[in-house]
Amino acid sequence: MSGRLTPRRPGPAPRRTPRGRLRAAALGTVLVAAFGSALSACAGDGTAAGGSAAALKWASSYFPTHWDPVVGGSGAQFRELALVYASLTRTDAKGNAVPDLAESWKYNAAGDQITFRLRPHLKFSDGEPVDAAAVKAAIERAKTQKDSALFGDLTSITKVDADGLDAVVHLSQVDYQIPQLLGERVLQIASPKAARSPATLDQHPVGAGPFIVTQIVPGTKAVLKKNPDYWDAKDIHIDSVELTSAPDASTVVSGLQTGVYNFADIEPSQAEAAKKAGLDVFVQPGFNASNISLNVNKAPFDDARVVDAVRYAVDRQEFVDKLTFGYGEVTDQPFPKGYVAYDPGSADTYPYDPAKAKELLAQAGHKPGDIKLDLVIPTDDPQAEIVQSQLAKVGIKVTIKIEKNWATPFFAKDLTFSLYSTTGRDSAVQTLTAHFGPNGPLNLSSPYEPAGFEAAVAKVRRTPLDAPDYARVLQAATRAGLQSKALVFTFSQPNLIAKNRSVSGLPKNPAHIDWTGVTIGGK
Numbered sequence: 001m002s003g004r005l006t007p008r009r010p011g012p013a014p015r016r017t018p019r020g021r022l023r024a025a026a027l028g029t030v031l032v033a034a035f036g037s038a039l040s041a042c043a044g045d046g047t048a049a050g051g052s053a054a055a056l057k058w059a060s061s062y063f064p065t066h067w068d069p070v071v072g073g074s075g076a077q078f079r080e081l082a083l084v085y086a087s088l089t090r091t092d093a094k095g096n097a098v099p100d101l102a103e104s105w106k107y108n109a110a111g112d113q114i115t116f117r118l119r120p121h122l123k124f125s126d127g128e129p130v131d132a133a134a135v136k137a138a139i140e141r142a143k144t145q146k147d148s149a150l151f152g153d154l155t156s157i158t159k160v161d162a163d164g165l166d167a168v169v170h171l172s173q174v175d176y177q178i179p180q181l182l183g184e185r186v187l188q189i190a191s192p193k194a195a196r197s198p199a200t201l202d203q204h205p206v207g208a209g210p211f212i213v214t215q216i217v218p219g220t221k222a223v224l225k226k227n228p229d230y231w232d233a234k235d236i237h238i239d240s241v242e243l244t245s246a247p248d249a250s251t252v253v254s255g256l257q258t259g260v261y262n263f264a265d266i267e268p269s270q271a272e273a274a275k276k277a278g279l280d281v282f283v284q285p286g287f288n289a290s291n292i293s294l295n296v297n298k299a300p301f302d303d304a305r306v307v308d309a310v311r312y313a314v315d316r317q318e319f320v321d322k323l324t325f326g327y328g329e330v331t332d333q334p335f336p337k338g339y340v341a342y343d344p345g346s347a348d349t350y351p352y353d354p355a356k357a358k359e360l361l362a363q364a365g366h367k368p369g370d371i372k373l374d375l376v377i378p379t380d381d382p383q384a385e386i387v388q389s390q391l392a393k394v395g396i397k398v399t400i401k402i403e404k405n406w407a408t409p410f411f412a413k414d415l416t417f418s419l420y421s422t423t424g425r426d427s428a429v430q431t432l433t434a435h436f437g438p439n440g441p442l443n444l445s446s447p448y449e450p451a452g453f454e455a456a457v458a459k460v461r462r463t464p465l466d467a468p469d470y471a472r473v474l475q476a477a478t479r480a481g482l483q484s485k486a487l488v489f490t491f492s493q494p495n496l497i498a499k500n501r502s503v504s505g506l507p508k509n510p511a512h513i514d515w516t517g518v519t520i521g522g523k
Contacts (some may be wrong), residue, residue: 020501037334040370054520056241056503059252059264063219063245067205068198070142070187073149073441076423078185079513083224083241084156085207086231088116088135088167089179091426093508094289097179101189101208101231107340111174111462118165118180119231124191125212134164137192139169144466145198153186153430157460175461180427184512202346209235210515220245237519253277262520263499268325274498281328285512287424288317288430289334290489292387293444295454298416300371305364307485311350312357313394319491328493333478334424334493343475345473346482357394368395373417375399378406383419383490420493423511426480428474436481443486450483457481 003158016134048135064080066072072081084342088105089097102116116118139160142150153174156175161168181187210233211224224241246252253274266274266281274281276520292314300306300325305345316330332349335342361371375389375398377384380489388398398417409415424440425431434440437457456477463473507514 001302002402010389011325026145053239054237056238056263056515056520057241057259057261058241059255059261061245061248061249061265063216063243064222065219065223066202067213067522068197068202069190070138070148070195071202075149076094078188078360078423079511080222080243081188081205082184082209082513083211083243083515084205084209084213085184085190085191087187088184089183090185090514091180091509091512093510095510097426100183105179107176110290111176111311112171112254114169114178116167116169118167120165121318122208122231123229124194125204125227126191126194126206128191128193130189130208131165132160132167133270134189134192135167135187135498136160136162137195138187138189142187142199147198150186151423152434152437152441153438155433161177166411173458173461174332175309177427177429177461179429180465181425183426185426187257196292211241213236219425232516235516239265239514253279253498256498259500264497266496266498268323268327268493268496270498271325271327271496272297279371279500280503281445281496281498282506284471284497284506284511284513285508286495287335287339287426288421288494288511289331289424289492290421290490291334291419292490293415293418293442294488295413295416295484296448297413298446300364300366300373301416301485303358303364309357309360309364309394310391310396312353312360313390313396313487314350314387314488314490315352315390316490317352317382318390320451321385323382324491324493328491331489331492332420332489333482334431334487334489335478337427339421339428340471341474341478343478343482345475346479350488354394361395366395368505369397371396371400371405374401376401376403376406376409376415376418378402381419383421387419410444411441413444415444418444426511427452428436429457429477432457432460432481435487443484445484445486448484448486450480450485453477453480453483478479 027517060080062080064072064074064077069085070082081380088100088102090100101118103119104117105114105506107114118131139157142148144152156171156173157169158172159170190201191206194201210227210230212227213222213224222243225238226239227399230236246264250272251265252266255261255268256276257281271281294301294307296302320330329337333342373396374478375384375387379402384400388400391398408417434442434445436449436453438449460474460477463470504519506518508517
């Protein structure tokens with residue numbers, strides 16, 4: 001998708017926003033395999049020709065469209081932007097919020113106010129102080145900037161008071177999700193001075209993260225150096241980063257073999273070739289899910305029978321079989337199975353039943369071929385062809401239309417029929433409201449929301465994350481959201497990453513790429 005939602009790059013086997021079996025027993029096993037001896041002499045291991053500088057050469061499928069985190073939003077590009085920007089919190093291997101720029105936080109007794117205490121003596125790469133005023137500016141900009149992709153994620157926040165290193169966040173309701181929400185995806189904090197000109201920031205990012213940008217070739221390459229003033233600089237062992245927009249998926253493996261890159265996200269279709277090449281291929285858990293998006297405010301989806309016909313016409317297993325190469329699984333929810341928010345009681349509510357789909361269409365007064373739909377997508381995507389074929393079997397004719405500026409009509413809710421994939425969110429409530437809430441950026445049917453959803457989500461917000469009944473309350477909110485007629489979920493799959501032997505194992509944080517402690521070339 002655009003920088004706002006970031007649909008995963010289409011291709012023979014898309015990596016679909018969007019992916020993961022998470023917070024289950026293995027939140028992400030990192031497989032660090034030894035490189036084959038055939039590559040042992042490769043000069044491109046990641047250590048520069050003199051053996052002194054630790055250089056990360058990353059081929060990314062999600063090279064940032066925007067370097068302003070407010071515009072980039074919370075899609076897949078947040079991983080690349082996190083090279084430059086730090087946040088109040090970050091996510092650990094269990095998916096929990098842990099300190100980043102904020103060293104601690106505390107709620108008031110009522111649960112409608114939270115104070116983040118920032119680490120002392122920090123500064124942005126332009127020398128400006130990292131203080132509560134910077135946090136206040138970042139939140140206010142995310143809520144009000146015209147092209148912000150984040151305003152819908154911050155609706156609980158009414159105002160922020162800045163008092164030295166204390167950022168006091170006032171909430172419109174009790175909301176214990178805030179520490180998870182204000183992490184790398186939603187509040188990557190830019191220098192307020194640099195952000196006075198968002199257009200300039202978009203090309204010349206200034207943050208307080210582990211690296212500093214020294215060069216950007218828009219859409220192609222970014223060069224960064226280690227930030228000596230990063231709060232955890234002692235645990236960053238990479239001296240420089242060259243981030244490159246990945247070429248065709250079929251060439252990434254060869255680039256890793258020859259040392260052009262030493263780290264890359266790959267498609268499931270390339271995993272076997274990478275393994276055979278002796279590369280380290282590991283599964284990074286995520287919060288990913290793909291879906292078909294319907295606008296119930298427009299015909300023919302203003303008839304619930306047509307919506308249900310589409311649900312019954314979808315064979316989720318076909319998506320898994322044809323697109324994930326054994327790495328995915330079917331899902332009818334915005335979460336993969338095993339995640340705390342996945343509701344087992346809602347599983348398989350609409351099983352594949354083309355006969356039932358035809359019956360519903362007939363009840364709605366439609367003969368085969370009566371319904372003709374344009375499926376509007378941003379780029380070529382094999383998911384669209386599967387949707388087209390499956391709906392044709394029940395008498396719905398689908399024409400696939402590629403609209404490069406797809407994000408504009410999608411966010412304006414002008415489309416009738418589309419599909420996308422997301423990388424999920426660190427806060428389960430944020431995922432739910434993004435999909436099902438009346439102002440949700442992923443809800444093509446805004447301001448529509450299913451009955452009872454708002455109350456169910458409010459109850460989750462009022463429940464501390466460590467409460468004994470948190471999982472039950474959260475799953476009830478998922479169940480309420482799934483009453484929505486606006487989305488048909490299809491499949492999920494984890495993130496796949498390949499690297500050569502010079503890059504050590506990464507922390508197992510779900511969906512996040514954390515460079516803490518990572519070494520290159522033995523440094």
